[in-house]
Structures are given as C-alpha cells and as structure tokens.
Amino acid sequence: MRLTVDGREIEIDPDPEMPLLWALRDLAGITGPKFGCGIAACGACTVLVDGVPVRSCSLPVGGVEGDIVTIEGLADGDTLSAVQQAWLDEQVAQCGYCQAGQIMSATALLDEVSDPTDEDIDNAMGGNLCRCGTYPRIRAAIKRAAAMKLARA
C-alpha cells in the first residue's frame, strides 16, 4: 500500500491490521514516532492524519487515509516549526522520549486554537504522559509558540 508521510510517498506491504506506528517504524524506517504503551494511553506515538492528532500505536494501517505528518516532517529544512523552536528555547526535554508526541499534540492544538488557555492546554495535552515531569516547561513552550505564531502571522 501507499502512504503519504511527511510529504513523501512511501510504499509498504503491511498486514492491514498492523498498527500505523509499527508500519512507520519497522517497515518504513520512520522512527520519530515512539512506542510507549500500545493502548493509546501515553501519546508517545502521536502523529497527525490530515491535521488530526491520532495515536498511531492503536490505529490499523489498513484504515489510514490522508496525509500523515510525524515529528520528522515539522521542520522546513533547517527551520524549525514554531512549536519545535519554542521547545528548544524553553529547554523542555529531559529524556526526550515522549516529546515527539507532546510536540505533535501541541502542534494540533495551536492549529485549532491560536491563543490557548491553561484549560485548553490541559484538555489537549492530558493524553501525553511525561515521566520526567517536564509539564511546567511544556506549558510555557506552548504559550511561547502561540506568541511566535501570532507574530509570524
């Protein structure tokens, strides 16, 4: 089957029941999305399908239609997306393992709500677990990214 991932076409031959996450990681070699739980409970595997954040560990690849964007497709060449740049500026990541998923969820949030409240952030990000406890800096980075996006617009 053919998938569009980060703007390029990939050709893979998976069992249609295989979760999108493993099709991306093992078959297509796209390792940005991470495996954390396999039951859509931690958000480490979050990717965007037509702009909507989905937990790729629990989504059969056979049913996926639309453009897939992973953490590897956010930057434009060497220019980071506003969310990535804010993450860098706020020095958010510790171990960094959950951050691909955090950044994808935050990207989807800011595409939906340009100036999110704390409650918006809580609602959008509650499904993304971080064991290092980077939440205070995640919150700060989302607000910084919102400001950067508004300034760029």
Add this chain to the structure above:
Amino acid sequence: MASIGKIARRTFLIGAAAIAGGVAVGYWYVSRPYDNPLEDDLAEGEATFNPFVKIASDNIVTVIAPRAEMGQGISTTLAAFVAEELGVPLEELTVEHGPTSFAYYNGTMMEESGPFPWFDDSLLASIARDAFSTVGKVLGLQATGGSASTRDGFERMRQAGAAARHMLLAAAADRFDVPAGQLETVGRTVVHKASGKSATFGELAVDAAKMSPPSSVKLKDKADWTLLGKPQKRVDMLAKVTGAPIFGVDVMLPDMLFGTVKMNPVFWQKPASVDLSKAEAVKGVVKIVPLDTTYGHGFGVIAENTWAAFRAADLIEADWGKPDFPADGAAVNEALNAALATDGSRLRDDGDVDVAFADAPADSVLEAEYAVPFLAHICMEPMNATARFKDGKLELWAPNQMPTLVEYLSGAAIGLESANVTAHTTSLGGGFGRREADTTIYAAIMAKEVEGRPVKVIWSREEDVRHDSYRPAAKGRFRARLNQDGLPAALDMRIAAPSVVASVMRRTFPSLSPAGPDGTITQGSHDQPYTIADYRVSGAKADLGVPVGFWRSVGNSFNGFFHEGFMDEIATKGGLDPVEMRRKLMAAHPAAVKVVDKVAEMANWGEPLPAGRGKGFAFTLSFGSWVGEIVQVAETDAGIRVEKVWIAADVGTAIDPGIIEAQLTSGAIFGLSAAMGQEITFANGMVEQSNFHDFDAMRIHQCPEFEVAILENYHRMGGVGEIGTPPAAPALANAIFALTGKRIRALPLSREVSFA
C-alpha cells in the same frame, strides 16, 4: 554516630566489593591508570589526549561524556567541564557517550557506602570515602547512578580539558617558535596575536597529542568560570525536538530482525509446560527461543516486525508454575511483620533508646506504623536492546546504566568473555535506576539463535510493568518520647524491607551472597541531620522474593516518607510548628537550617490560609544535598488538587542551575506521582498491573506550579538527579493532614482520598 569500635564490629556492605570476591590489591593496582580506549578507534589525522577528548584533522573536537544520558542533562554538564578548561564554546563541541571502558569508572558512586552520614567530616569518614572510591576505580565500574556523575566528573573532566589545552598550546608554541604564554585561543583556533600566526586545533592535534601531558594543571577558580555555574543549552535538545534516532528503540541495522520477550509472570520459575504452536503460526514469526537466565525464564520471539512478535508473544500458552515467595498482599504484609519482629541492623544508635522509653509516661509517647507498596519505574522508553552475534563476537546497542557489567553479563550468558563483547550505550528514554542487564542478556541469547543477523528486541509495556526491578515494599514501626517542650527526647524507628543489594546480586552474580547490613533499607532515616539525644534507626531485611532494584532515590524514596511523616506527627503532638521544630532539631547543621528558612520564606509559611487549603513541609538530606519542600493542596469539587510546590535545595556547588531546577521539579513530580496513586500488587505471585491504565503517573492537568531555589552553602558538592523525590511524598501527606485532619500513613494516598 559511628565510632571506630562499632565499625570494627560491623561488616561493611559493599555490593561491588563482594562481586570481586573481596578487594585486596596493592598500591600499584589502585594507582594504575587505565588505557585510553579512544586510541583503538582513531580516524586518519585524528588524535586523542586522554579518554575524554579527541580532535580530528577537520577540527571536530569530540568530548566523551561517558555516563548514561537519561534526561538528567549529564552529557551537557560533563561536556561543559571540558569546555570550560579547554576554552571552547560548548556548542562547538561534539559530545558522545563513547565506548564502554574501565577508564570511565565511577569512583564517586560508591563513596558514601560506609556507615558515615554526609555531614560527618571526621578523618575516619574521609578515609572510608577514599577507600570506597578506590573500589569503584579498581573494579572499573562504568555506571550511572547514585546522583554521582557530576561530582565524579568535576575534577577529572576539567583536568582533561585543561591538559588538552596545555598540549595544544605547547604544540603551537613549537610550531610558531614563540613562548606558550603569548598564545591564546579563539574558539577552536590557537592564535599568536603579535605575529598574526594561527592554527586550528585540528591542524595541531597530531603534534599536540605527542606532547607530554602536564604533570599537574591548575584549574580555573570558580570566580573565573564562564560556563559553569550558568544555565547551558543542552547539547541534545535539537535532536530531541526533531525526532532524531537517538534511543535504543531507534537502532536500525542492515538485515535486522525484530523481537520481543514473554517472561514467566511468576518470578524465577521455569514454566511447567508450554504450547508454542499458536504463537509459531503467526505470520512473520521467525523463531521462538527459550530464555533461561539468572533474571528469569521465558521465551524470546524473533520475527520480521515488532508487531508480529508482540502478537505471537500474546499467544504463548503455558503453565507458569507456582511462586516460591509471598504470593499476595496479605503474605507480603505478614513477611514484613515477621522482619519487624527481629532486631535488624542499627545504622544509627545514639544514646540509649531502651532506657529512654523504659520510664516514659504513657502520654509522652507517640507510636505509629507506616507502609509503602512496591513500585514500577515505567520509563517512557520500554525496555529494549539490539544484539548481533557474528564470528564469535557479540555487539550490543542498548539504553543502559552499567555498560561494563552489561558486557560481562550478556557475554557470559552465551559463553563469551567480555573481550569479545562490545556494548554501545544509546540515549535512554528514562532510566530512574531500571536499566539493568536483563534486556541485553535476552537479546544476546536471541541473537545467537539467528547468527549473523541483528535482532532488535523491544518489550511490550505489559512485560515492562510485570518484569521490573521494583522499588521495595516497606513497613516501619516508630515511637517517640516527647519532652515537656514538645521536642522529641527519644526516637526509635524500625524499618523492614527487602534488600536491594541482595536482590541485584541474585540476578547478576547469584553464586555470591552479600554480607552485612543493607544501608538502603534505612537510607533517608538513619542519616538525617537531626539531633535527638536517644535516636535509633534499625533496618531488617525481609526477603519477599520479588526482584527489587534501584528506583530513583532508592531507600530515600520511602524513608523520606517514613521519617518526615512521623516528624510531622511529633510536631502535632508536641504542639509545635513543624518548620520551627526542624530549625531546633537541625540547629547543629547550618546548611539544613538555611534550606528550611529559605523554603519557608518562599512559601510564606505560617501565613493564615483560606479555608479549604493546607500546606505540608518535609526535609530530606540525600545524595549529599539538603532539600526542603512545601506542598500546598486545595479541596475542590473534583477532589484534592496539588496547587503549588516550593523547593529549596543546597547542592554545595551548582554547576548548571537550569538543569538543577529541571531535576528538582522532575524528582518532585516523580515522588508525587507515586504518592498519589501508584502501587504494584500481587495475586498468585503475579503482578496485577500491566499498563498505564492501571499504573499511571501525573498528567499535565494535575501538575502543580513550582518555585525552586538553589543554595550553595555546604562545603561539599551534592547530587541532583534524585534529591527532589524523597521529600515530595511526606510534604504532600502532611499537607493533606493540614487540610483534612486525616493522617495517612500508607501509600498510595489514593486509597484514602481522591485527587482532582
């Protein structure tokens, strides 16, 4: 505290020394430098100056930061040590974990293994610290733990940078025929201003490496530091915001197979019978192999992709056998009670506690029983390792915290000497003390079955939760006798828990048994800076059979709760303010009092709070750092909300305040997560939890605001990575008492209250 007489009668517990079969080595062996492992693998024109610095002809300057990067920022801090003395901006350095080598031994991790509290500066305590540091060096133990990496690297890595700079300048002085004193550096270039001559480090490297290293180097004074003491940008942050393949699970090798494991959910047992037919029928399965190891028994599934391996593992049917250890919560409790009935080892025994309680009036005595459950680590990156066995050699890629032991144990599992094993340490998606050798041992056995092809073995989250090296369950019985003034005259704490060291030995070196007491059982209770006339802390080993290990802050993780929860009770019974009581009991330790004063001032402790709010205080000295935390909670319609946490920590010397602040916050969230809702329970000898739906951690909507102060009053440097954890649980429990009047003595708190 510990006197010579007591120590002579006591057997030190030295886990690693026992591994070596007792350490008796001459001065030569102790003082012998290890070979520089970088010399084995230099590119054309590349030169190495010491195990921490190499420079290539294209002017790439590589710093080896040989500790596991698990989010604590150690690669940045260690590189900053070199950068400071080498005189090169941090962002111009390439930072790598580097090879596995004895040269990267951690001497500091074991320094506090003797029976001396951190604040004991006596000659005897100093001698013991030197002796234990020597054990780490002699064993060549390359390991990340004990919040020791920054302290361990502080001298060595600054010296490595200074020595390399000295040699580069000497080579340039020869080349330009000028005195070295007239040279300076700009970035990675040596410049002679007067003549306008210059050469890059890369151009000088080969000649410079031939210069003799300076016999002694003068390191910069703290006042002259340009990088240290200031927040740095982490060297791995860009990789982490762009999804770069830096973790163990991201390893990709040509012709690679994928795999997972299904280990016996009943620890240590061999399955009585097994049916692999359904599993083997799964499309994509290559081979299912038995795993019989010191860590446990089970099966490795090798497949063409991870998902096929997961599905097959789920279809393995077996009679897993019966547990030979306490099989459920009631049996665990009974075993802990039995241990509490024994005397145990006394790592603190001031005054005469028995006499103090013998004539105590009943109304002056306070008694309580505390308990904590087993806990899993749940690192975000599930357990994994990649292995390739080819031509009699084993190569490993794994997130791990002890690469020299990983090489030894994984090789031994398939009959290889360490010399034929190479371990590469990737970035760790969380560590917290979990990353042992089980993952690489299993991967090695599986790789040997498909000789020549690498196998990437990733555990499911279910396997991770059910086959951890758990934080021990523990129980304590405490009593205090109060004076008329409300202060404790006598304190007697008896604590029972499994021995972490004994459990680690069982799965790593089962033929050896550690002797003596295990200090981790009372760590956080026996070594606190309180002055109480009659003060005894006893630790009893309870063999619960369950594998236990190092969980962020180890024994402090539960002793902090025991000691500081009970201190809060003492203050309440004595009619004293808990903070004021600490000031009095810690008066002999100015660093402690300053921490208490600082955090109280930050939180405006003592201000009248509106109804529906409460604050709690706790203090723990751990890993050489003095930490006070205050938690504020509020009653809401949805339950108790943790609103704000104030932390003051004296770390002696603060190398990177940005990273320290992140670690203090991280450690506190780790402790709060456990205190609020985590527990691992057993039925029929099997763990009942399996994934984040029944073993979760704090989420962003539960996360309080943080305010952190970093102090530098104490004269020795402390650790950072674990110190935020111990006071978090007691500060929260004490805040809930202040809010509700309910004294909760058993974790998790969610058994008694609900959280918003």
